Amino acid sequence: MDVLQALIVICNFVAVPALAYGSQLALGALGVTLVFGVLRFSNFAHGDTMAFGTMVAILATWWLQSLGIGIHPLPTALIALPFSIAVTAVLLLATDRFVYRFYRAQHSPPVIFVAASIGVMLLFHGLVRLIIGPWDQNFADGERFILSAREFKRATGLDEGLAIKTSQGITVLAAIAIVAWLYWFLNRTRTGKAMRAFSDNQELALLSGIKPERVVAICWIIAAGLATVAGVLYGLDKSFKPFTYFQLLLPIFAAAIVGGLGNPLGAIAGGYLVAFSEIAVTYAFKKVFRYLLPEFLEPSGLAQLLSTDYKLAVSFTILVITLLAKPTGLFGEARQ
Amino acid sequence: MRIRDPAMFAFAALLIAAVGFAQSWNVALAILNMCLVSAIVALGVNLQWGYAGLFNFGIVGFVALGGVATVLVSAPPVEDAWRAGGSGLAFAALIGLATFVCAGIAFFKLRRGRVRALGTAAILLIGLFLYRSFFDPAVEAIESIEPARFGFLGGFGLPVLVAWPVGALLAAGAAYLIGKVALGLRTDYLAIATLSIAEIIIAVIKNEDWLTRGVKNVIGLPRPVPYEIDLQNSDEFVSAANSIGLDAATASSLFVKISYGGLFLVVLLALYALSQLALNSPWGRMMRAIRDDENAAEALGKDVSGRHLQVFVIGSAICGLAGAMMTTLEGQLTPGQYNPLRFTFLAWVMVIVGGAGSNRGAILGGILVWFFWIEVEYIGAILADSLTFWLGEGSALRMHVMESVAYMRLPTMGLILLLMLRFYPRGLIPEK
Secondary structure (H helix, E strand, O other): OHHHHHHHHHHHHHHHHHHHHHHHHHHHHHHHHHHHHHHOOOOOOHHHHHHHHHHHHHHHHHHHHHHOOOEOOEOOHHHHHHHHHHHHHHHHHHHHHHHHHHHHHHOOOHHHHHHHHHHHHHHHHHHHHHHHOOOOEOOOOOOOEEEOHHHHHHHHOOOOOOOEEHHHHHHHHHHHHHHHHHHHHHHHOHHHHHHHHHHHOHHHHHHOOOOHHHHHHHHHHHHHHHHHHHHHHHHHHOOEOHHHHHHHHHHHHHHHHHHOOOOHHHHHHHHHHHHHHHHHHHOOOHHHHHHHOOHHHOOOOOOOOOOHHHHHHHHHHHHHHHHHHOOOOOOOOOOO | OOOHHHHHHHHHHHHHHHHHHHOOHHHHHHHHHHHHHHHHHHHHHHHHHHHOOOOOOOHHHHHHHHHHHHHHHHOOOOHHHHHHHHHHHHHHHHHHHHHHHHHHHHHHHOOOOHHHHHHHHHHHHHHHHHHHHHHHHHHHHHHOOOOOOOOOOOOOOOOHHHHHHHHHHHHHHHHHHHHHHHOOOOHHHHHHHHHHHHHHHHHHHHHOHHHHOHHHOEOOOOOOOOOHHHHHHOHHHHHHHHHOOOOHHHHHHHHHHHHHHHHHHHHHHHHHHHHHHHHHOHHHHHHHHHHHOHHHHHHOOOOHHHHHHHHHHHHHHHHHHHHHHHHHHHOOEOHHHOOOHHHHHHHHHHHHHHOOOOHHHHHHHHHHHHHHHHHHHHHHHHHHHHHHHHHOOOOHHHHHHHHHHHHOHHHHHHHHHHHHHHHOOOOOOOOO
């Protein structure tokens, strides 16, 4: 019985939150990895692209709420998604047209692309602050829980509760749906195959008649979609704050690199790996040990390896270990 | 030297003078002082990026370490805190050291395999628990000593100018450790690694209250220059101020700012001279050769990774020095202000605007970018006011535009960076 209690504590405080957070990171890392695969640079503006997409979704949500439109048990932001993806895609395509295309034509080294993406990052970050302000915004509405701790306790008769937030449920389902669609798109459709071919070998792809500008445009549109969905889901789960989204860049990059930059499956695995380690390392396991260990062995402290203030250290450690031990990532080669 | 270069510096001086006339000389001098510090940071970044082509996105971390050094050197020691927790901390440090030594011995002496992996992990884990059992109570004891005023160990109570070289050394030490681990990575990986190390350094400074008081800030650090109030009480100073037609209050604050400015100028000129000498020496030529073609330089027998580490350490030390100077200027350590957008990426904009690889360019970039960073708000307010006056006082749109001006800085910097990269990729004062 005590083992079961301990298991539920772990589920409630580690597994469920990490599954949701991991899905958000995986979606973000997919965007980074896709841009790297097609355009060959690390896009530092991705975190702020997420912030931009989420901001558009929040504004649309407020407008819909003022009209009284909603889909009650689910958050209103979900109906705002298609619109915000479209706006973000337009923004990214415009950025590509006015910033990156020039350097592509010049065959500039990746360093220049990274520097340009820093400029784009500052621009987007500033734009978001300009429009919606630097503060926290909470835009989750609808039913808060799929399964609340009280219901769970009543149904099972256990002392420990297990709560699943609506946002967590939506996140995991959305991640599964998007990954499945992306897998189908990349492996089964003509455009997807063209993208992979372009990513594998640009010259060969050009020779076989693939239009590079079309591949790049589709890549940005998908990146916009992934960034917006990841951002909105993260915002629903926690809250929206421009600076937090900028900081998300680090775990997202860690996830993408652990899996191997340019490798979509790796990005997903990396997302969950980073999320689970981050939450497991910063969780205080005192309660779990209280159920598992005999009384005299009980830890006196919180049994927490690292305070939550240092959670960035976890993604950093994972990043450095990967880069030093297996620079190509866990899942095959990231091409130089 | 091209004729345009001094002209651009004159233009920068003119901008600052314009602030003096339009706003006030106090504001102008405050901007000038930060311009000088920014120019020093830009020199450091230029050393790494312009000379050696290294991506360092951890600048804010090194600047913050300089700030910490200022506290550790110049703050008066809190003796009660030392008595309460000093021995505990020392024990914890010994245990930490012993753990690493044991783990190292186990790792290098045992044969590769499961025994080694598990043994090393076990040593580290046991060491961590032992360490925490001394460290946590010591920290608690220190932080409970007059938490409203102290709650930290304090510093050594030395003159604050000592903190400047110490800040540089502290940053250099950190850079050495970081560089050892991360410099082998290729460019954008290095950028990401340094970006996250800086975030960790900032997290430590914000959360380890026993060392830096964290977000409670350390205020009232000693100054290398006189206090305004002492100047105002000195008859000599007051009569001198009156004789040039200034009242004592204005004159004293101008005097303090000018003294800081003089100190900063000396440091900046010395660093500039050293950087110029280095750039034109055989060492400088070797660095540029490595930057332009690592493989060729290596084939010619140059120690590429050694030189990279060297220039990474020196550049970071300069950032640490600038950080110590900044904290000295402010007279307090406010860890909450260390934001990568404001320090790291702004420094990059400075170097790219000025011209990577050119020291004069870095200085000019530092001055101009800092100037606009501060003045965008003022210029933006005037612009917004004159563009929206026809909307009428109560208009909601006008109110929103006027409020948004406060957030104009970042997009302006992003735009400047993109425009420079596109149209002047070699910067205002290009490398020769």
